[in-house]
Amino acid sequence: MDVIEAEEGKTRFFVPRQDSGHAFPPGTGRIFYNRRMELNRDATVLLTSVLNPREYLDAMGATGARGIRVASECGIPVTINDRDPEAVELIRENANHAGLQVEVTGMNIHTLLSCRRFDAVDIDPYGSPAPYCDSAIRGTLRYLMVTATDTAPLCGAHQKAGIRRYFAHPVNNEYHAETGLRTLLAFVVRETVKYDRGIRPLFCFSREHYVRAHFRLENGAGRADRAVAGIGYIHQCSACPHRVEQYGILPLSEPCTSCGSVTVPIGPLWLGAIQDPDIISAMLDRLPDQPLNTARELGSLLHTLQDELPTSSFYDYHMLAKQGKVSPKPIGDVIAGILDAGYRASRTHYTGTGIRTDAPYQVIMEILKG
Numbered sequence: 001m002d003v004i005e006a007e008e009g010k011t012r013f014f015v016p017r018q019d020s021g022h023a024f025p026p027g028t029g030r031i032f033y034n035r036r037m038e039l040n041r042d043a044t045v046l047l048t049s050v051l052n053p054r055e056y057l058d059a060m061g062a063t064g065a066r067g068i069r070v071a072s073e074c075g076i077p078v079t080i081n082d083r084d085p086e087a088v089e090l091i092r093e094n095a096n097h098a099g100l101q102v103e104v105t106g107m108n109i110h111t112l113l114s115c116r117r118f119d120a121v122d123i124d125p126y127g128s129p130a131p132y133c134d135s136a137i138r139g140t141l142r143y144l145m146v147t148a149t150d151t152a153p154l155c156g157a158h159q160k161a162g163i164r165r166y167f168a169h170p171v172n173n174e175y176h177a178e179t180g181l182r183t184l185l186a187f188v189v190r191e192t193v194k195y196d197r198g199i200r201p202l203f204c205f206s207r208e209h210y211v212r213a214h215f216r217l218e219n220g221a222g223r224a225d226r227a228v229a230g231i232g233y234i235h236q237c238s239a240c241p242h243r244v245e246q247y248g249i250l251p252l253s254e255p256c257t258s259c260g261s262v263t264v265p266i267g268p269l270w271l272g273a274i275q276d277p278d279i280i281s282a283m284l285d286r287l288p289d290q291p292l293n294t295a296r297e298l299g300s301l302l303h304t305l306q307d308e309l310p311t312s313s314f315y316d317y318h319m320l321a322k323q324g325k326v327s328p329k330p331i332g333d334v335i336a337g338i339l340d341a342g343y344r345a346s347r348t349h350y351t352g353t354g355i356r357t358d359a360p361y362q363v364i365m366e367i368l369k370g
């Protein structure tokens with residue numbers, strides 16, 4: 001295989017040479033490697049160094065970049081798996097090159113996780129993680145880490161695929177990045193609670209073409225019931241920006257209380273918190289000591305996550321300005337206006353034009369028009 005050396009964090013490893021002229025260079029190498037996922041891998045390294053699991057499984061390793069980095073930068077026992085024999089060969093070469101004692105396996109994830117369990121399990125498939133979540137959950141003792149790159153199904157752009165994979169009704173609106181993430185979280189919760197196990201999101205975000213979620217699993221039917229209680233729907237008015245949250249497993253649609261139009265249920269969604277504030281603070285504390293190439297972007301993401309209000313959706317104030325036929329002001333002025341009016345407000349990591357607030361959308365409209 002024609003390989004070149006890559007460097008992420010303080011780790012060097014080989015990746016297949018790619019055709020940089022291609023629309024999607026990662027698709028041109030024999031084994032998959034996407035440079036644009038470096039922040040995703042940096043986040044895993046930073047979080048894993050905070051959680052300090054007893055061992056970590058990179059269940060779909062490809063080049064092994066993620067697992068090799070966890071072994072070398074977090075110093076914990078690592079197993080890297082891939083069902084592709086050529087990937088296994090490259091992972092072995094990368095482990096030797098880095099001078100690491102890493103266990104390498106070449107199994108189908110379903111077979112591997114039917115007979116072994118790991119303290120932390122990471123799944124990073126092509127596209128949807130839906131077919132792998134059940135096996136991953138059965139093989140996880142405490143920490144489950146999931147990447148999804150099927151944002152079109154999750155966010156409602158490919159609605160039928162979203163329904164098939166997640167048995168949910170996603171809607172492609174201005175806050176679809178958030179409902180896409182929450183649709184995935186609700187799915188993982190449903191896949192977990194059937195085993196009388198609870199699950200808590202620790203650190204979850206949506207970025208570019210992917211969603212990344214990290215969870216803590218806990219045993220017990222009571223904990224599972226508490227996780228189920230975090231599931232519900234957003235009822236989005238079909239005619240105006242008004243929406244309401246409803247906890248529960250069945251959507252109970254009522255007309256919009258603002259304009260009387262029909263509302264559309266989006267979900268089931270995870271409506272609870274998507275971060276653990278102590279984990280985010282610990283990651284921020286550790287960030288200066290961890291040599292990560294994306295430290296600046298990751299730090300800015302973590303600060304935004306730390307400040308986000310715990311609402312389950314946001315308003316896109318540029319869209320509100322367009323509807324109100326006014327030109328948008330700087331976001332800082334709009335947020336200051338909402339705070340002055342006695343409400344809470346924050347930015348959101350999903351988009352630079354998103355505002356999270358407990359104020360009705362009409363308050364934002366008045367500020368935009370004022």
Ligand SMILES: C[S@@+](CC[C@H](N)C(=O)[O-])C[C@H]1O[C@@H](n2cnc3c(N)ncnc32)[C@H](O)[C@@H]1O
Pocket residue numbers: 032033034037041059060061062063064065066081082083084087107108109110124125126
């Ligand atoms: C997107 S790549 C992983 C990228 C890698 N984690 C990284 O950060 O660079 C997905 C990998 O999953 C492997 N894979 C797909 N289905 C699998 C299965 N059922 N069991 C094990 N590995 C599988 C593929 O061979 C491929 O190498």
Ligand SMILES: [Zn+2]
Pocket residue numbers: 237238239240241242256257258259260261
């Ligand atoms: Zn309405």
